Amino acid sequence: MELAELIGLRPVPCGGLLVALTRRCPMSCAHCSTGSSPTAAGAPDPARLLGFIGSFGPQDRPEVVMLTGGEPLLLPELAARAARLARARGSRVALLSGMFFARGGRVPDRIMRTVTALDHFSASLDVHHEREVPRADVLRALRAVLDAGVPASIHLTGSGPDDPYLAEAVADVHRAFGPGMPMLVNEVRPVGRGTGLARATPAGPDGTSVTPCALAAWPVVTFDGTVAACCNQWTVDRRPVPPHLRLGHIAEDDWQTVRARSLGSPVLRMLRAVGPQRMHARYGTGPAPAGYCRSCHALADRPEVLAGAARDAGGRVGAVLDRLSTDQQLAAGPAALVRRMGCARYAHLVESTGERKPAAADPPAGAHPAADAREAAPPAAVASLTAEERSRR
Ligand code: SF4
Ligand code: SF4
Missing domain, CATH: 3.20.20 (TIM Barrel)
Structure with missing residues (x-):
């Protein structure tokens, strides 16, 4: 390889x-x-x-x-x-x-x-x-x-x-x-x-x-x-890991569980497709903290952004969005x-x-x-x- x-x-x-x-x-x-x-x-x-x-x-x-x-x-x-x-x-x-x-x-x-x-x-x-x-x-x-x-x-x-x-x-x-x-x-x-x-x-x-x-x-x-x-x-x-970025623990979860959580998470789908700052801009009611990953960690305290992601990327549309973004990056x-x-x-x-x-x-x-x-x-x-x-x- x-x-x-x-x-x-x-x-x-x-x-x-x-x-x-x-x-x-x-x-x-x-x-x-x-x-x-x-x-x-x-x-x-x-x-x-x-x-x-x-x-x-x-x-x-x-x-x-x-x-x-x-x-x-x-x-x-x-x-x-x-x-x-x-x-x-x-x-x-x-x-x-x-x-x-x-x-x-x-x-x-x-x-x-x-x-x-x-x-x-x-x-x-x-x-x-x-x-x-x-x-x-x-x-x-x-x-x-x-x-x-x-x-x-x-x-x-x-x-x-x-x-x-x-x-x-x-x-x-x-x-x-x-x-x-x-x-x-x-x-x-x-x-x-x-x-x-x-x-x-x-x-x-x-x-x-x-x-x-x-x-x-x-x-x-x-x-x-x-x-x-x-x-x-x-x-x-960071401990605890912000909930939207924690997929499990090897003492409790197998690969299938971790994989299902990653693939099915509306927040992760949106992060992979548009990134955290775009999510704040689209769904947030206040300014996003400066910094790419800092704004991602801050999502844990922004319920309105998490709710927006769940609304727009929780179903099949979210899965399609995830796949299109992946395909685009693979093609590049x-x-x-x-x-x-x-x-x-x-x-x-x-x-x-x-x-x-x-x-x-x-x-x-x-x-x-x-x-x-x-x-x-x-x-x-x-x-x-x-x-x-x-x-x-
Ligand atoms: S940069 Fe790599 S090699 Fe250097 S201390 Fe860290 S882990 Fe070790
Ligand atoms: S934006 Fe940063 S903190 Fe969030 S998932 Fe990506 S690398 Fe991790």
């Missing part, structure tokens, strides 16, 4: 499931949106998490499960079990790592066993990560992942479109792999330890334009097992989505799928011991943005 397909599924309601395996991370990046660190607490109960994934049905499973953190590879055995279970149910599985293990350019066997249970592997790269693990080591480790037969991508984060770091890192990746290494380029958002490092996202021209929220499409299993409707970090961290393609939600200047890199340049000193493809393990893994029957996007707005 390549990055473009993964991102292309992002606007599909319940087309994916994001799972935060742990909040812990061996690194302590200055911009971390999840506030992760070696001592950060919080992880869903493993048995309940596996039970939740095991509840996927053949007709209703998410097309893709994205394992994130913190650092999901701090729990390599759990990540591998979750991946195998999801793949056995017909989902495909991707994982995003901060690459703490890559010092020296190697992928330890224990990590590689997990990587080869995946359909896609993504490495985070930015100036803060590079202070802890050199870029050259990350690129060498990615080469080993590709040689093991696992499609890979890089999630690159910079301060903005003109950040010279981004231009230099993209050129370096192209030197190492050619133009065929897909990249999702994001900008640091003012959330978590990133607060104060980044500019605030500007509001739309009138603050009320139709701006569908693609992030309201994939449910998120958060650090305490609560299932939230979106991966915005305020939503993931993954680069259009990244232009809107990531770093527009580099959005085209998400679709890089050409030949990857072989490394002169590489072993022949399949020579990595883990290649056998991949072939032995159960075949996938079918097919976020991702962790960085959780800090959106």
Whole structure:
């Protein structure tokens, strides 16, 4: 599974499931949106998490499960079990790592066993990560992942479109792999330890334009097992989660229940179709709070807006509206989505799928011991943005 397909599924309601395996991370990046660190607490109960994934049905499973953190590879055995279970149910599985293990350019066997249970592997790269693990080591480790037969991508984060770091890192990746290494380029958002490092996202021209929220499409299993409707970090961290953004808990609800709540919610349908500010403008009796996600959270205290959404999007019309909005975003393609939600200047890199340049000193493809393990893994029957996007707005 390549990055473009993964991102292309992002606007599909319940087309994916994001799972935060742990909040812990061996690194302590200055911009971390999840506030992760070696001592950060919080992880869903493993048995309940596996039970939740095991509840996927053949007709209703998410097309893709994205394992994130913190650092999901701090729990390599759990990540591998979750991946195998999801793949056995017909989902495909991707994982995003901060690459703490890559010092020296190697992928330890224990990590590689997990990587080869995946359909896609993504490495985070930015100036803060590079202070802890050199870029050259990350690129060498990615080469080993590709040689093991696992499609890979890089999630690159910079301060903005003109950040010279981004231009230099993209050129370096192209030197190492050619133009065929897909990249999702994001900008640091003012959330978590990133607060104060980044500019605030500007509001739309009138603050009320139709701006569908693609992030309201994939449910998120958060650090305490609560299932939230979106991966915005305020939503993931806030307790209680605002009722219109809470889909359940893995201790009480199965995937079918969570999916039915997401697909059937008039508020989520409207968020996915027109966005929160448009909802305030259409149904509200007072001005909407500034900020896209802030205005969404404020819906909990605006009964007149919730009632308007229930009236207009509660029935079949709401389902059709949801589907039309999804179809429109799918037709626009993954680069259009990244232009809107990531770093527009580099959005085209998400679709890089050409030949990857072989490394002169590489072993022949399949020579990595883990290649056998991949072939032995159960075949996938079918097919976020991702962790960085959780800090959106
Ligand atoms: S940004 Fe990623 S690698 Fe860095 S501390 Fe946060 S989770 Fe860990
Ligand atoms: S909080 Fe933000 S990302 Fe989440 S559903 Fe609302 S508008 Fe979308």
